[in-house]
Amino acid sequence: MRHQRIPDETVRRLPVYLRGALHLSGRGLESTSSQELANLIGVEPWQIRKDFSYFGGFGTRGVGYNLDNLIRHVSRILRLDATQNAVLVGVGNLGSALLAFPGFRMYGFEIAAAFDIDKRKIGRRKSGVLIEDAAALNRLSARGIRLGIVAVPEAASQGVVDTLAEAGVKGILNFSPRCVTVPRGVKVITIDIAMDLARLPYYIPAGRAIRQCV
Amino acid sequence: MRHQRIPDETVRRLPVYLRGALHLSGRGLESTSSQELANLIGVEPWQIRKDFSYFGGFGTRGVGYNLDNLIRHVSRILRLDATQNAVLVGVGNLGSALLAFPGFRMYGFEIAAAFDIDKRKIGRRKSGVLIEDAAALNRLSARGIRLGIVAVPEAASQGVVDTLAEAGVKGILNFSPRCVTVPRGVKVITIDIAMDLARLPYYIPAGRAIRQCV
DNA sequence: GTTTGTGAATAGTTTCACAGCA
């Protein structure tokens, strides 16, 4: 049913399905089933079928899903069917790791520009990307980059986000643990590493571990 | 109502509230209201009150929340009231950034050990932490570390997770985009950076929110 | 026979509105 609201949770899972499909396709498979894909990525088969059904379904009953077809459809929905250029702001420890991070390419992402305020870094290259002066960020708009990755200290994040938004960036992946305000039409996704670690102890039973009897 | 099931979403938000409370306390404030805290972190006041109500509520009607009291309660619930030692496995680009990452300390985390398989790194120090031989990971159990951070290449993650679980680690923050299997009693939280970026383009044409934190 | 696609049932979460207390 194409004319239905898509649950946010479904959108969150689509990249997982895409990765699984790419993985199976890379192993030489031509097609898969909701059961096989579910086993691979650790969800339930009906969840996959339900999620796909919001977009009309990509499979063939009694047969399964053709992988090329599946990959094409999901990529299109996520708008990952063409290379997406991104700009990185903040080439510190985390930013440098992101420049070297191999995982972006699989989805068609390319870090096309990097900015920092540290004069010692400006003009150098990291992982093949030239580090430019963050003071020149406002001239970014000419390059038509619509995605930004923000890896600056907490205190600087709001300013960077403002500048990116003015430069035409429409989507921001924010690694700063600060709630940022953006204009309408700009979407922010925050990754807060410390916060994810912080809820881990909650789930761990208190006290010393009992010896495991297997 | 102390004897009620706590929603996962509530647990996910508790570290956000804790950070907000620590921030206000650091600014010298003695107390706050659900309204003030909500404005700071970008949620609605009733969400905060509802979440706190699952634990009986920490406030005073007509007055608000005493910050010390709030911080003490939330820290206790999350088991962050004593220093939590963690072990890092994989001191590559991302692992090194995590060693240098200042955000863990606020919640009382301490990276107490680091392991890698690269002979050139073993024996050296990064951000003050000695890098040990990953082959010796099985001797970790003597140190009583219950939290692990896994920042190894995708193909190695399951093996590392297995070894950590055998060594008594009960909670794992996993940066590998691979579904891992763990024994009962071990909790895994996965941070998949590329996947969070991958759902950003979906929202770009129709984006609308003004204040966003997640 | 097999596997998808989907309405209906169930479960979980957010939002509301106001009672309860300082």
Place this chain on the structure above:
DNA sequence: TGCTGTGAAACTATTCACAAAC
């Protein structure tokens, strides 16, 4: 009066069971 705490209502998401299609 002001702000918290909370049951009830509204909303959202997951799970089920089976009809439909190959």
